[in-house]
Amino acid sequence: MRLPAGEDVGLLGLALALGAGALLRFWDLTSASQHTDEAFTLALSAMPVPVLLHNVVAHDFHPPLFYLATHYLMVFLPRPPWDYRCLTAAFGCMTIVASWVAARRMFGPIAAAVAGVAVALSPALVQYDRIYRMYAVTVALSTLAWALLLELERARGRTRIALVVAYGLVAIVLPYVDYLGALMLAAQGAYVLTRLRTLAPALGAIVVAALAFVPWVHALREQLPLAGLSLSRPGLDLGLAASIEGAFAAGMPAAWLPGLSGTLVPALALGVVVVAAAWIGRTSALPFWLAVLALQITGSIVAGKNLAYFPRYLLIDIPPFCVALGLIIWQLIAARRRVVAAALGIGLLAFLSITVSNVLFDRFYQFPDWYALNSLMLHEERPSDAIVLDAAYEALVVRDFTAFRGHETLSFMNPGDFDRILAWIAQHPDRRIWYVEHQHVYWDPQRRIATALAEKRPTLLEQRWPRRRVVDEVSVMLFGQVPMTVR
Secondary structure, X not given: OOOOOOHHHHHXXXXXXXXXXXXXXXXXXXXXXXXXXXXXXXXXXXXXXXXHHHHHHHHOOOOOHHHHHHHHHHHHOOOOHHHHHHHHHHHHHHHHHHHHHHHHHHHOHHHHHHHHHHHHHOHHHHHHHOXXXXXXXXXXXXXXXXXXXXXXXHOOHHHHHHHHHHHHHHHHHHHHHOOHHHHHHHHHHHHHHOOHHHHHHHHHHHHHHHHHHHHHHHHHHHHHHHOOOOOOOOOOOHHHHHHHHHHHOOOOOOOOOOOOHHHHHHHHHHHHHHHHHHHHOOOOOHHHHHHHHHHHHHHHHHXXXXXXXXXXXXXXXXXXXXXXXXXXXXXXXXXXXXXXXHHHHHHHHHHHHHHHHHHHHOHHHOOOOHHHHHHHHHHHOOOOOEEEEOOHHHHHHHOOOOOOOOOEEEEOOOHHHHHHHHHHHHXXXXXXXXXXXXXXXXXXXXXXHHHHHHHHOOEEEEEEEOOOOHHHOEEEEEEOOOOOOOO
């Protein structure tokens, strides 16, 4: 039996996308050192449930479900921490399939093939699917919700009932995994209102999801004062452009677009694709899906909160962007502009192949390598050495490393800690001090601690591990004892 025209291409695209996507997500998955977000997640999830919930409200800005699921996972399936990455990598594969299903339902098999491959090779998705954090789960459930909604439009009988139930469950879970899921449900609700004749049950599911979230609203209100803080008030500025570049062009070689162009060009390209695809697919669900990015940006500016100014917050916008690329290429083929479509497709494939290989194989484009830090310190340390970390989060990663065991370790995360750290340094002139710096722009933008150490102590060793994104850089300095002439 021969498949309808284009269906074989679509299925081949799905097979290639799923195969490549799984390989990229699972290859050498457990070898990298923990990300600070992973360490924080596992440390929080290991607490007793009442303490866990209290700390989520008091010290975190996410809903509780991912932590609770991790808690019980650690109880009933205890494994080394890096093994849990297999679960988020599997959710990344779910995102590939759901993107393919959604694109196929809206625009056909060829657009679906392009979308599936683009999602599979997306460097930012690959990078974050390979760490154990709620990002991969949020993207997967958001994409799955759209796929279920679109399938529901044409379903009949028992299949329709099953889809309504499945969509309702995803809708209830999504905002409890990540608050950005509520924006996704808002966009889906707007789309449902334009299709009430066929999607009325989905509207009911969204209402049930909203009611199910009511018990957590009080906790959310307690989180809000400190949630989404940023160094400056969000706006249509370079901060937003840098976030877009980090999400949609992760792993792009710096030499391709040096200077400011490397930040602005990806944002402009994103805008062109989004506007073009929203117009071409204006009768479909795609404009509503793409509108989530606009909701994030608008919400950030209006509320003065950060909903879009870190690349990880924009991961949920990558699948609809990939569907938009699939739509544009399919429209070029349909308009008999196959040479242009082929050139765009080959260019897209080449871009994604280069950038995703950078993310996987080139340390310059990766997250911090805490094993490298440990190895350096292990060869130079003395038993009496002390260590100062510029963030408590990194302490969660390195606290059991061989170079850190048995050493007095201090850390700080806000100006209120400075006096305590500076006083300790002044009281111990005979101790050598290792100073580990990571994301100091958040914790110590004026570098008060590092400056205080350098003023009176000689620098015995200094090492920096540069990264494409400054927030992923780590440096370490070993300061010697205070000379007798300076005391």
